[in-house]
Amino acid sequence: MLTIGDLSKRTGVKVPTIRYYEQMGLISEPDRSEGNQRRYSKADLERLAFIRHGRDLGLTIDAIKELISLSQHPDRPCVGADRIAREHLDDVRIKIAQLKRLEHELERIVSHCDGHSIEDCYVIRALSDHGLCDGQH
């Protein structure tokens, strides 16, 4: 039996966040000690690790919920789980592309700004005037 603090240390999920996940229905209400403190089993540990992993991968809480509910029907085909992962992959790729454009633009801005006065600062000018930008965003 693990306390909430043990669980937190083992999974890297902060204590208030664990309580929050409980509130959101991601983990079920655990047993309690005589003094009303939460006591977790190994299954809870695994479930929380799953959630943590999903969140690290950027899945939303809703997506994780869906995956949990899918995983509780092991007989069904896993196209649902596959779809969630695939959709998320698409999102990730879009985000990377956006950020790369941004990186490119910030590089240009920074490299043009060599410590003169604000009056002709490239950072300010670039933000004021979209026309100075390289690509679209």
Place this chain on the structure above:
Amino acid sequence: MLTIGDLSKRTGVKVPTIRYYEQMGLISEPDRSEGNQRRYSKADLERLAFIRHGRDLGLTIDAIKELISLSQHPDRPCVGADRIAREHLDDVRIKIAQLKRLEHELERIVSHCDGHSIEDCYVIRALSDHGLCDGQH
């Protein structure tokens, strides 16, 4: 003189968001019509375009505020503006690196999952078991 709707159309910033920026002190309180509606000047349009542009680049509202205040002292050296852009560039690079690791992992997950049943679905298994991951995250 532009109404808030005109301003919104020209900058692509939604009407409630413009009001929100005003509240946050990013734009100053504009003149009002006789009937108490906001009327904007061309200077306001430029300022809002600046803000929009900064937000598109992922700058926080605080960072933009800082840039605006810097730009109002054109005599000072622009190291401050340069620093903000540089720090942000660092953030962006970190985020890209994270997302790439993530992309990689999702690709692996998706490609291993070919529509069998949940029981041996790679998506679920990968989330449950960090050991199946390729890299660190």
Place this chain on the structure above:
DNA sequence: CCGATACCTCTAGTTTCTAGAGCTATATAT
């Protein structure tokens, strides 16, 4: 001058936590 549309203020909700107040349980040291 009527009616449609746009505007006004104010409040509350979104998402994913995080922080704090005020109080109680548990574990350890003496």
Place this chain on the structure above:
DNA sequence: ATATATAGCTCTAGAAACTAGAGGTATCGG
């Protein structure tokens, strides 16, 4: 057995950057 330190409890509010809705008023085209 008791004192103390740490960790736990609930509940509320805050952070970021908006977004949505309620209920009411201006403005403008026809």
